Amino acid sequence: MRHRKAGVKLNRTSSHRKAMFRNMVTSLLKHEKIQTTDTKAKALRAWVDHIITLAKRGDLHARRQALAIVREKNVVHKLFAEATEKYGGRDGGYTRIIKIGRRPGDAAPVSMMELITSEDSSAKKGIKKKETPVIAPKIAGKEKETEAGEMPAVAGVPAADDKTVEKVEASPGETVVEDAGVEIAAPVQEEHSGDIVSETKAIEEETGEIQQEPDKNLADDKNQEEKK
Secondary structure, eight states, rough: OOOOOOOOTSSSSSSHHHHHHHHHHHHHHHHHHHEEEEEHHHHHHHHHHHHHHHHHOOHHHHHHHHTTTOOHHHHHHHHHHHHHHHHHOOSSSOOOEEEEEEEETTOEEEEEEEEEEEEHHHHTTTTTOOOOOOOOOOOOTEEOOOTTOOOOTTTTTTTTTSSOOOOOOTTTTTEEEETTTTEEEEEEOOEEEOHHHHHHHHHHHHHHOOOOOOOHHHHHHHHHHHHH
16 A cells, blocks of 8 residues: 555666666756656656755755765766756746657657756746837828827828918919918909000001090980981
8 A cells, every 4th residue: 555655656666766766867967858758757856856956055965965866976066066056046846848749669658858947937037028119190191100198190180289271272363362371262353454555556556547436425316316
């Protein structure tokens, strides 16, 4: 019976299982990632967290305890020298398990197990979302910048602050008068120039005849006599 004993047996004896995990911990700390089955990776997390916690403590007794598990001295010395810098910002969870697929042959689920440093976590927290650029509306071929909280101008609708000037086309012989920012076409009477009078006088001098207007009173008398 298990009697509340934690851990998996993995169909191995205790000595075989302990030697296997010691080899796996050494390989993971040396290469920072290994490939194994899902069940072994989940069981290995407790071993890795225990070794890194000893390295962060950093005293002589912790170093001797780590040397009793890890098989290579160089790996232990390197881990104790870099533990505070790499894992100082974390209080556990020093590993990441990524599922890959299934192993050919027995179709066992395989995962990639790798170490997580404080630099990786800080880099993820420092990522900022991309700000969406503000597109300024185009009015009459000109671009206007819209500030935060300001409604963009709509094409065809004048702004409240801007002074708009409406232009009215004037017909021939009319002038445009500006009044209160609005241009209005005002009719103007045409003035007779003196050129026409001078031309008529020149014609009369050449012909020698002066055209006289008929008297209206004489014309009326003639009409009355004819009627009688």
